[in-house]
Amino acid sequence: MTLPFRTLMVQGTTSDAGKSTVVAALCRLLARQGVAVAPFKPQNMALNSAVTLDGGEIGRAQALQAIAAGIAPHTDMNPVLLKPSSDTGAQVIIHGRVRAEMNARDYHQYKTVAMAAVLESHARLLARYEAVVVEGAGSPAEINLRDRDIANMGFAEAVDCPVVLVADIDRGGVFAHIVGTLACLSESERGRIVGFVINRFRGDIALLEPGLDWLEAQTGKPVLGVLPYLHGMYLDAEDAVQPAQAGAGAFRIVVPSLPRMSNHTDFDALRAHPEVDLRFVRAGEAMPPADLVILPGSKNTRGDLAWLQAQGWPAYLARHLRYGGKVIGICGGFQMLGRTVADPHGVEGAAGSSAGLGLLDIETELAREKRLALLEAQARFDDAGIALRGYEIHMGVSNGPACERPAFVIDGRGEGARSEDGQVLGTYLHGVFDDPSAANALLRWAGLRGERAVDTAALREASLERIAEATRPVFERLLSVLSRAGGSATARSGT
Structure with missing residues (x-):
């Protein structure tokens, strides 16, 4: 035309x-x-x-x-x-x-x-x-x-x-x-x-x-x-998170609404899931009981970590894990789960180091160079083969004994980390819930019994x-x- x-x-x-x-x-x-x-x-x-x-x-x-x-x-x-x-x-x-x-x-x-x-x-x-x-x-x-x-x-x-x-x-x-x-x-x-x-x-x-x-x-x-x-x-949101609302599902997922939360589109597939009730918890709001808590990505990891600590999330997470709940950290949320987050070059604010939540045996150091990568591959999660689609956007490197227990194995290479008791998992991959097979595997690990994950591409x-x-x-x-x-x-x- x-x-x-x-x-x-x-x-x-x-x-x-x-x-x-x-x-x-x-x-x-x-x-x-x-x-x-x-x-x-x-x-x-x-x-x-x-x-x-x-x-x-x-x-x-x-x-x-x-x-x-x-x-x-x-x-x-x-x-x-x-x-x-x-x-x-x-x-x-x-x-x-x-x-x-x-x-x-x-x-x-x-x-x-x-x-x-x-x-x-x-x-x-x-x-x-x-x-x-x-x-x-x-x-x-x-x-x-x-x-x-x-x-x-x-x-x-x-x-x-x-x-x-x-x-x-x-x-x-x-x-x-x-x-x-x-x-x-x-x-x-x-x-x-x-x-x-x-x-x-x-x-x-x-x-x-x-x-x-x-x-x-x-x-x-x-x-x-x-x-x-x-x-x-x-449709993928540019920035604003929709107001928290009760979902129809019985499986309860709680996400802290960090002040500098990034890529909250990671949760779109879960919000659309018929068996999931996903809640974003903002400053000052009561933290409801959950089956799974997910710590999201952050543009200011140390600043948002301080916010979590000031809001009482460490005590909430300890109680959640004591009663058998599961925790996932994505990108910045993964970094917060470790022992320390160091920013020696001041890439996200004032240079310094912060004590993490201590739920994964890793240490993270933020670097000047940002890692950007797309991923579409077959992977192993526990004993299952899954289709894994996602992407990395981060400026940190995490190392420690927990990395020897990876979240995923991709072409023989480990990605992410798990706690020794298997209740806490961290990954640098955004978009891990977008593929139905990966979403089903992660939700089964967290305790949901069902195979009704959402096809985000079709939606x-x-x-x-x-x-x-x-x-x-x-x-x-x-x-x-x-x-x-x-x-x-x-x-x-x-x-």
Whole structure:
């Protein structure tokens, strides 16, 4: 098909307005039409990340969007990734590799360098694909971030592309969000917004129509469509953890909601499991009885370890194990289970060493170099052969007697560790519950009797198809609007 754009950007009036899912839907719809399309996010701030085939690290949402487009995730799809390690600092990742740890002020000065990386990646994607669909970050109306902006209108202006603005009606105040956002933009920025998408609507559309008419009259721009609130979606979250809620299953899994928890998508398959009740426990909340406790990954292992200790988790874990419960640690959670976690180079904060939980006989030292690796292999778990899919993203090395009792054996090589009594297990592999055979083996070890693990790939694919179908009227209206724009500057985007 002949497209009226090369680059199209989706921005939102707020964070979590639905930018990621709209981009994924547009990528899927374009791919259905035989268009070679790639997703792109200039700058992402997220603790959920994915490892790419070219050996780098990008935001989880861009990996999902690549799946929607039918292509392999690549570091050019998210050239700048910020992984917060504190309230004021973050690890800065450029083209998939750690560049530095910076505070907010230093990064603001660094944005000119980051913008060069952004434009370089965008140019490479345009050379390889017919279309690039771009996701903005946060909101373009954040006045304090307008200077040197690389994430929203700063990028759109630099590459001269049209913009679709998404607003979430479920939050309330959707018309104020849209009109207020336009009021905060410059004339040229307002001019490149080609229309609005209202997301997460539930109710009688007839009651919304007077508001839509008013919005179009006030702004002179079309509402491209209204997307319904879709329940039961299985899509990788970019960052926010859904509120804790009681599950339907009888097998109880508890996860501490660490302040700097990373890659909590590890638990998506368990949340969807029909026999599992998974709870995230936040600061100050009561720790319920559990069959299995899982310590998640962390972007600040020593800081989150101190949080666990201050919240009383050591005593809870000791009681849990005394009554026969099991514990799994993933990545940073694995490191916390050991005797010590040392950070001699200050890669995650102040240099120093912390006493661990002492549940595994290992010691961990954080290193400057981050290990990034994809894994898809047959492995041994206890006496069973399992299909193991996962990935590693960590900056530490763990050693000790517990490593002689590995969690998994892969091609004759041990991975992870176990306690001498067999109740505690640690692994550096994220995504270990995504394959049904691995999930079943781990849950059997933890005490669940059943073989009903979730096929996460099938759930994800079904959800992508659902959002694509829901977005199809928006897509068709968008193509019509852009085609009518003809020779305007925005219609010539990416050339």
